[in-house]
Amino acid sequence: MNPHATALDSGTRVLLVIDQPLLTQYVSLALNHGIAQTQVALDAVEAQAVLSAWHPHLAVVDMDLARGAILEQLGYTAPSAARIPLIALTRRGDLARKLAAFDHSVDDILTVPFSPEELVARLLAVLRRTYHTVVAFTPVIRLGDLEIDMLNRSVRVRGKELHLTAVEQSLLYLLAANPGQLLSRDVILDHLWGADYVPESNIVDRHIRNLRVKLQDGWRHPRYIATIPGQGYRFIATATGDAPAK
Template sequence: MSKELIFAVEDEKNIQQLIKYNLEANGFSVITFDTGEELLEECKYNIPNLFLLDIMLPGIDGLEVCRQLRQNVVTQSIPVIILTAKNEEFDKVLGLELGADDYITKPFSVRELIARVKALFRRVHTSIENYSEIIRFENISIDCSRREVFKDDKLLDMPFKEFELLKLLVMNKGKVLSREILLEKVWGFDYYGETRTVDVHIRYLRQKIEDNDSNPFYIETIRGIGYRFNDKGVSGK
């Protein structure tokens, strides 16, 4: 069973160990870092489901790490929680302005940390599961409640997994989704297939919705990561 992966950067070893032990005890997978530079370097090879960033760090601080994560197309949609020992409102507001999703002020309780992390994951998952609009883009229409896709007003043959894959991509339009995330959300935690399964279904989808599947417009390949749905001209009605 796949676990949500969390990257946590904290230079105080005792707090770092506290975070890792308690998050793993609650079913998460955690990789810790001493500096922001180390975390950003690891993001070149591995992408988590959530970031925990301490503000006060040696080298670049947590706010600068957050800013760089939000400027990177691969990590810009990954949730971020800021950890800060400061009580000034300025730090909290600045963190949120830079793209953080939540913040925790130190000293914090373990229960609060776990509750904040679970709440943030719950918001992300609910936004995916509750998406039931009719979405239209160019000559394509997706009826999420009826599970039907039309192109030029013609109903397309869309098997269950292809529909779920298309729905997930469209719901996250403009965001990069890794093959692992697509596999997990569409095929489920207990699916042990290879990520090539995603590539095959993407090819099928492109053949159906793209005007030229050899030069796709809607479903973009992000080399070495996964796929992104082009949100230009897309609207929900």
């Protein structure tokens, strides 16, 4: 894996080796707003092609790909000065998994689920250590009249700050990262609480309800979060300046 990545003077380029669309969108939204350009590869073959043609500065890799063999396929089996830094993602947070990642000279590892703020902070730290420079960071993501400030963990609607819990903010971010896409309750559970979490029967609905109250988002005529009966929820893009739903 020889990327020949250049310095960050032309903008930060990040390769995502992830085959799950929901996770890809979640990571991409966090990085595309003033932090980095991203390209996606679904496997090691596509990743090598992107490395050769695009010369990214860093890779974010789902290390559960290829039955856990993706790091070996990418050539992360021994230290190499020619390799770009890598942040690994995994759904297994046990110590053995983390040690295996660091044995492959991974620079950092995140267990899914994780917050976008944590991903951004770790990515910036790895880039700073590797390239000895400060990467520009625009922390405010604007979606219609919503502003999500990742750095200060705040959300504003038409300039008014909302007081969301950490779960509510992560839920809003997950929905907003996948505009127009139906997200089932099971998908939301797995992404925000993890596959091993044993939930209360209505935990997703309860957090959606609380989030809607704070957004002043009526379920009959939603501006942000639409309910698809019996299936799940969908984020709706809204125009700035519209009146709040009743």
